[in-house]
Amino acid sequence: MELISVVIPVYNGAKTIKETIESVLQQTYSHFEVIVINSDSTDGTLEIVSSIQDERIKIYNYPKGNAAVNRNRGLTHVSGEFISFLDADDLWTPDKLEAQHKALKENTQAGVAYSWTDAINESGKYLGEFNHAIWEGDVYTKVLLQNFLGSGSNIMVYKAILARVGGFNESLIYYTEDIDIYIRLAAITNFTCVPKVQILYRIHPNSMSSNILAMEASRLQVIQSAFKDKKAASLQHLKPQAVANYYKYLCYKTLDVAPGKQNNLVVGRILWQTVKTDPKLLQKRVIYKAWLKFAVMVLLPTPLANLLMNKFPSLFNMKTIFGYVKIDYD
Template identity: 55%
Template sequence: MLTNEISVIIPVYNGENTIKETIKSVLNQTFTNFELIIINANSIDNTLSIISQIKDERIKVFSYPQANVAVNRNRGINHATGNYITFLDADDLWTTDKLAAQYTALQSNQAGVAYSWTNCIDENGKFLRKTSHVNWTGNVYSKLLLDDFIGNGSNVMIRRDILIKVNGFDEILTNAQDTDMWLKLSAITDFICVPKAQVLYRIQPSSMSSNVLGLEKSNLEVIQRAFAREQAKSHQHLKPKAIGNLYKYLCYKVLATPPGKQQSKVAARFLLTAIKTDTGLLFKPVIFKAILKLIAMVILPPNWANVLFKKLPRLSNTSTFLGYEKTI
């Protein structure tokens, strides 16, 4: 029996709505020499039943008690036999050439990590927006200090020997485990880019109400760790920009929360911190949009606010915060 060249790891918990499509996006890859390791974290819906209906000898399912995504990815790594390892969240998708392109890139380069570009889709698979379509290769540590341009955990392919050196994902972090991992990897190896949108990152409505305070705490911890490494010794001047970028992202995240569920005081604090770390924001339209949107969510009933935002979609879209993140 041939050794699998690539191990694909999918952690899943109650993923009945998307897991079939996600698995199909792996099985439809033009590169076929892979194993698909599914880590089921005690799903209580029809996830396992749906998986069992998909017949392919490359699929291996392991069930464990519920745990965070870092724990489940590490469980998958422990089962992996491939020379290259890649991860896919249970609601994201790949284009059919994702594995082939990243594998070829690593085969023709000494880099330890390959990444592609990402597009965001909604719960129905409809295109929403591009993410950071950059083409940074080689030593990217200073770039990652400012911005997680990888964008999500469904992206990279990593040489197995390199991944083993960094001891997996940090299971203590409640958020930002991906960013922490990319920084650890970039401290010891080069990255190479496949300049094509090959990852479809699904944004679910429920994800908009995620724990922004947890995001803040974990990301600040990751920033502190990153700037404490030897690789950041000559880049300390970037730290204020890194913190500023974090609060621009947090502003976008907290203001994407549905009306009625917003954390108004937290949103106001994030806005003030973002302005404090980048006073140039005071002259950008996004600040006025953000303030108006927050006021509308505070003073209007949720259904009225929803109607207003649907009639004025440019007001409700504050994703332009991400466009003001500093990358140099």
């Protein structure tokens, strides 16, 4: 059997790291190593990982660094021909490694395999579908427009192919390092899909709501860089579409918080940019739902705003904005 290296960066992950590692140890494909990069945790993470008795687990301690830094640290220790990354609070189904390895072996033109992702909450309760795309082969134009792979806990990639793109961009933050590496991989290799939910992505309430502006700047940096690549030379017309798609995502994120938790200036700015980058939304009901939700959150007392949103959930559900994310490129 070929060795698969699983890289798990962790910082203060005591609440979830054991369950995450156990989801790897329960894999039906057993020839793997687990590279845990402990990034100066102070909450007992190191003790928890050290207590798990399995010779396939290797722990390395480093000063605190962001996700991209810690994944690159992990890459300096891997021995496998194949590499997968797993965030310290996400989970895999038991057949994830086996299915993705098989997909890569059967699709010899592909250097990256991915699966479907569902979302869970802090307690592990199912929240819904996260990404269920089925795009294979040359997916470069698709990934330029949308991160259809979801989280950084998804892919399996040949070590040699990952080395060709030089690992993760350590200047990127708040999950933008994921889409950046997917775009750069798609520029040089084909992707293959396992059409099955195998990644459970844990969503923490309000986990990114205070970082929207930093997320915005980092993702725009990725888009600028991606469209400077020679493979994107004939695709410049997609750049405004890529930007507009991302602002729809940010629009959802800024409003997906409990009343009273929003940053009014940031929400207003993102709503304006969402319309500015896709004026056709002014002809759609969803953008007026967004402004209505914002107005209710700003103008009404928090208890009353909560009452209205609970009584009329469909009126304040912003997930429908994803129906206006454009992925065509003809």
